[in-house]
Amino acid sequence: MSRKIRVLIAKPGLDGHDRGAKVIARALRDAGMEVIYTGIRQTPEQIANAAIQEGVDIVGLSSLSGAHMSLFPKVVQLLKEKGAEDIVVFGGGIIPVDDIPLLKKAGISEIFLPGTSTEEIIRYIQETIKIT
Amino acid sequence: MGTTLAKRILEGDVRAASRLMRDIDDRIPSALAELKELYPKTGRAYIIGITGPPGSGKSTIVDKMVEIFRKEGKTVGIVAVDPTSPFTGGAILGDRIRMQRHATDEGVFIRSLATRGSLGGLSRSTQDIIHVMDAMGKDIIIVETVGVGQDEVEIVHTAHTSIVVLVPGLGDDIQAIKAGIIEIGDIFVINKCEREGADKMERDLRLVLEMGRKREDGWDPPIFKTEAILGKGIFELVYGIYRHKQALEQSQAMEKKIKERTMKTFLEVLESEVMNHFIQKLEKKGQLETIVQELMYRNIDPYSVAERIMAETLKENKE
Numbered sequence: 001m002s003r004k005i006r007v008l009i010a011k012p013g014l015d016g017h018d019r020g021a022k023v024i025a026r027a028l029r030d031a032g033m034e035v036i037y038t039g040i041r042q043t044p045e046q047i048a049n050a051a052i053q054e055g056v057d058i059v060g061l062s063s064l065s066g067a068h069m070s071l072f073p074k075v076v077q078l079l080k081e082k083g084a085e086d087i088v089v090f091g092g093g094i095i096p097v098d099d100i101p102l103l104k105k106a107g108i109s110e111i112f113l114p115g116t117s118t119e120e121i122i123r124y125i126q127e128t129i130k131i132t
Numbered sequence: 133m134g135t136t137l138a139k140r141i142l143e144g145d146v147r148a149a150s151r152l153m154r155d156i157d158d159r160i161p162s163a164l165a166e167l168k169e170l171y172p173k174t175g176r177a178y179i180i181g182i183t184g185p186p187g188s189g190k191s192t193i194v195d196k197m198v199e200i201f202r203k204e205g206k207t208v209g210i211v212a213v214d215p216t217s218p219f220t221g222g223a224i225l226g227d228r229i230r231m232q233r234h235a236t237d238e239g240v241f242i243r244s245l246a247t248r249g250s251l252g253g254l255s256r257s258t259q260d261i262i263h264v265m266d267a268m269g270k271d272i273i274i275v276e277t278v279g280v281g282q283d284e285v286e287i288v289h290t291a292h293t294s295i296v297v298l299v300p301g302l303g304d305d306i307q308a309i310k311a312g313i314i315e316i317g318d319i320f321v322i323n324k325c326e327r328e329g330a331d332k333m334e335r336d337l338r339l340v341l342e343m344g345r346k347r348e349d350g351w352d353p354p355i356f357k358t359e360a361i362l363g364k365g366i367f368e369l370v371y372g373i374y375r376h377k378q379a380l381e382q383s384q385a386m387e388k389k390i391k392e393r394t395m396k397t398f399l400e401v402l403e404s405e406v407m408n409h410f411i412q413k414l415e416k417k418g419q420l421e422t423i424v425q426e427l428m429y430r431n432i433d434p435y436s437v438a439e440r441i442m443a444e445t446l447k448e449n450k451e
Contacts, residue, residue, distance in 0.1 A: 002159070026224070029223060031220065032220045032222045034222065036225045037225065037226045038229060039228075046232055049235045050228060053243060054243060083147050
């Protein structure tokens with residue numbers, strides 16, 4: 001019996017730059033996690049439903065298009081509506097520093113900016129997810 | 133708490149279903165009680181297996197089939213298996229990418245699984261997760277194996293209809309007459325059929341199938357050529373599945389299949405119970421480590437140790 005961390009990595013919105021998301025997915029895999037990758041151009045509804053069906057502990061959202069202020073909180077809100085507020089949501093990408101407090105207020109647990117090491121993200125997930 | 137996950141699942145609670153699947157996959161002991169409660173409600177879904185080499189288009193075919201099933205008003209569960217890294221235990225589960233347009237359809241439930249060390253093309257938890265989807269009331273459950281080579285044939289014991297997907301250009305015709313996945317197909321698909329070599333592959337495959345021994349159930353596996361990304365040939369494939377289902381139901385083959393599967397599931401559960409019993413006992417006494425040490429130095433042999441442990445347990449139970 002051993003809980004394995006399951007993570008959903010998703011790209012909401014319209015930009016197609018998924019290299020960052022793939023690098024993260026790969027790094028999390030190498031840290032022993034199961035990573036569900038849903039690809040680019042996902043709606044918040046698709047992401048929330050996938051997170052629930054896949055039974056993940058945490059969702060990582062990547063956005064480089066500037067639409068994070070509407071898309072990230074929407075995912076959090078949908079998870080809550082569906083009774084899945086225990087699923088943690090974090091984000092990363094091209095995000096102005098000034099937006100971070102607002103995103104956190106909207107329920108995004110953490111924001112990672114360009115230059116963050118993958119080790120930092122791995123550590124964050126391991127510390128945030130209390131596997132019972 | 134009061135209500136069990138099982139009860140909530142039977143009431144249509146998706147969250148509960150997902151949580152139980154997680155417990156099953158992580159082998160949490162409480163999942164067994166839930167499965168006990170669900171078992172009487174299972175056995176209704178029609179299970180379709182789809183297998184084939186990596187990159188042959190299995191997920192895309194599944195995506196297009198789901199579209200047809202949904203138009204017919206059928207609800208669908210999908211179990212998609214991808215490999216676990218043997219080095220880190222991690223996995224990237226990417227089959228969903230091709231199916232995400234169904235994510236907002238309440239009639240579709242998709243679950244990605246990692247093999248977690250299983251070898252037969254499925255994960256250990258696959259059968260139990262199918263039970264959960266069955267209990268959720270899904271009409272059709274599609275099980276997509278990991279990308280397979282030649283010998284990952286476990287799907288045949290899981291599905292009512294097994295589909296083997298091939299693509300042109302994988303090797304000469306001798307590849308096709310080897311034992312293994314070629315033998316398990318109830319239906320064959322040559323996907324990416326716009327590629328060179330598709331017609332030859334079809335001829336070779338047909339020859340191999342005709343040369344082979346007649347199947348006991350009298351079914352003659354059809355070959356469909358598809359270009360799944362464009363949806364070409366998928367309609368024919370779905371009706372091929374219906375024809376196979378009908379043939380199964382009209383012969384005794386269906387009963388035989390279900391009997392075999394039930395037996396296999398039971399034996400697996402039994403095996404896992406017995407194994408857990410012995411492992412826990414050895415670990416509790418702290419003997420496992422010692423035994424392994426002794427085995428490494430060749431002071432004892434594994435066959436005698438296993439016999440001795442069995443004999444001891446039987447004796448203890450008598451007392």
